Amino acid sequence: MTDIIVTENLSKSVATSEGVLPILNSIDLRIRRGESVAITGESGSGKSTLIGLLAGLDTPSAGSVRLDGRSLTQLDEDGRAALRNELIGFMFQSFQLLSGLTALENVMLPLELKGDRQATSKAREWLVRVGLRERLKHTPKQLSGGEQQRVALARAFATRPRILFADEPTGNLDSRTGATVIDLLFELNRENGTTLLLVTHDAALAERCGRTVKLAFGRQI
Template structure:
């Protein structure tokens, strides 16, 4: 079998010349330009840069939520950029978990139901049992029947953390996961995130403005004005 770019079998994310541009009333806006990444299985990588540098756009492209203007993306050896929308959704469902700054919990569902939902979508017959176990793992065994409005911000993010890991994703994208939390609560959530990540050997891509948080990752990719300025 051909191996693009001599891609290592341990590389779970590989991009080549990845670019994203949009046409505006003022002309073409280049959001990302010529991004080349190689991220290994189980690696934790921080993506940093000023607001508007393209961090969230990069995560959206890598997760198959958006399509690039040019370049390629391979996830676990498969070409994401050659798939149609349905194919990208299937690959995302198989490989990827998410954590967002705004939690993205469904307001009409309880904590238990929010964690069960992605498991049920995958056809997991033990969805409730697994969801209960994960909520217990993040310290919310006593809050299963509470809706998001009945939970604090830190508790909501822990529900989101349980939901992200419940499907045992190979790749976890975390976009400013503590942006809406106070420093103490955020630190607790991040400790849990890294603990669960180590236990599950998940590949973590963490978008953050926080230099101290970035330093907890094994490597940092810095973006400026849509370009990759350095990788540490």
């Protein structure tokens, strides 16, 4: 099994009125294909910054990121976007659904962006798979929080990404609904062999992953 994510000396700092503020310091990671990895740490430890760098949503101050053998840090913004579109799926705490689109249209969107002519049928299949057969034409405002996160889950897996980033995916859900969504996430992840990086404050949830990377004050501990 080969590595799909490799970082070397990955660091991020930002300039403030009081000088340079380090956010991440010298993070070295090797994540293998199909692994499930929890990223944990207190608020402000750098978890979301790390995810942003690994996904190419942000650029590091130093160090490098390789995804599937390709150097993310040597690409321009368009190149990073193309690599994200090819390799990566996302789930967020705030769902990030487009309010003017139906559940079906939200799941179709990333498929259409990839030029998939079967976007409609594939989106429908994924929504049925996550238990939303009767909610295809509902907009996010017409869905409960758990249903919205199921739409987000279907959207994340619809393009069959090789890497899935889930940033506090149950943070806005009650414990029972959150547990149901997480069970479904791990089930779909096993079926698809996706590499999962899960940011969480929940120790029990982190234990469901194959291993844990813990951050404190921007450092890996």
